[in-house]
Amino acid sequence: MNTKAKLSIIFLIVGVIVVAPFILNFIAWQLYIMDPNIVQHKREAYHELSSTDLVKKLSFWNPVWYEVALDEMAKRKDVSVVPDILNLLHSKNEHKRDSAMRALAKIGDARAVPFFMSIIHDGENHPDYYKALASLSEMKREEVYPYVIRWSEREDGYRNGSIRLIKEFDKQEGISALRKIEDTLDEIQGDDWNVSFSRKEIKEAIKYLSRHSEDTMS
Numbered sequence: 001m002n003t004k005a006k007l008s009i010i011f012l013i014v015g016v017i018v019v020a021p022f023i024l025n026f027i028a029w030q031l032y033i034m035d036p037n038i039v040q041h042k043r044e045a046y047h048e049l050s051s052t053d054l055v056k057k058l059s060f061w062n063p064v065w066y067e068v069a070l071d072e073m074a075k076r077k078d079v080s081v082v083p084d085i086l087n088l089l090h091s092k093n094e095h096k097r098d099s100a101m102r103a104l105a106k107i108g109d110a111r112a113v114p115f116f117m118s119i120i121h122d123g124e125n126h127p128d129y130y131k132a133l134a135s136l137s138e139m140k141r142e143e144v145y146p147y148v149i150r151w152s153e154r155e156d157g158y159r160n161g162s163i164r165l166i167k168e169f170d171k172q173e174g175i176s177a178l179r180k181i182e183d184t185l186d187e188i189q190g191d192d193w194n195v196s197f198s199r200k201e202i203k204e205a206i207k208y209l210s211r212h213s214e215d216t217m218s
Contacts, residue, residue, distance in 0.1 A: 042068040051076070055084045063095060070099050074106035082109045089115055098131065105135035113141060120147055130161055137165040145169060149177050157181045159194040167205040175209050178202050 046054060046068050057069035066088075073081050085107075088100035104112040112135070119132035126132075133151060136144035148169065152162035158181050166174040182202050185195050 038064060039068065043072070046072045051078050051081050055081055058084060058088060061093075063099075066096060067099050070103040074103040077107050079107065079109045082107060082111050086112065086115065097128075101128075101131050101135050105138040108139045113139070116141075117143070120144060124151070134161065134165060134168075137168045140169060145171070152177050152181055155184075158185060158188070158198040163198065163201045163205055167208055170209065172209055175206050178206050178209075 042064055046057070049057075049072070051073070054069045054073055057065045060066055070085065073085065082104065085100050085103055088096055091097050091100070101116075104116075116132040116136050119126050119128050120136070123129070130151075133144065133147060137148055148162065148165045151157070151160065152166060154160060154162075163178065163181065166177055182199070185199060188195055
């Protein structure tokens with residue numbers, strides 16, 4: 001076998017080693033989203049695990065393992081695992097990073113705030129800007145509320161998640177921001193299904209936030 005043939009075989013082997021994890025990850029993910037029984041089985045099994053054992057699942061490539069482990073941690077609001085979840089924020093796996101951000105938002109530990117705020121300070125063009133905005137809103141961090149209002153004032157405020165975030169913050173003053181979004185809907189040209197959906201979403205959010213004034217009156 002000549003040198004060229006040997007090099008070709010070496011490159012082929014290296015290529016398989018590099019690509020294989022991505023292929024396996026894709027297959028596992030398809031099974032994860034298509035077969036709810038797999039997820040349910042994992043949820044039941046992981047519910048019995050200690051936090052230490054759940055942390056071990058975070059290093060696995062299979063999304064079923066780390067996704068369900070993070071969900072269980074979030075349900076427990078276990079602050080002891082926060083440092084381990086924070087480490088995932090630097091993962092090259094985008095899905096794992098997203099899952100970690102969601103878990104941290106649900107746990108609500110302040111140690112996650114600097115990471116999220118660093119994204120906010122990088123500006124709206126950051127690819128994870130909305131995810132950070134949503135995470136901090138779920139944590140009801142007052143320092144991000146002005147950014148939520150600013151996000152709602154964009155031209156696409158009716159369809160960029162602002163309505164949900166304002167409702168998430170659960171502040172009566174958010175009603176005025178919702179009204180402003182509602183006022184822009186009549187100006188939108190064309191057949192945009194987001195308009196009708198947004199009208200309904202705004203109506204429900206205003207009703208939800210209005211309960212504060214009803215509670216005060218009663």
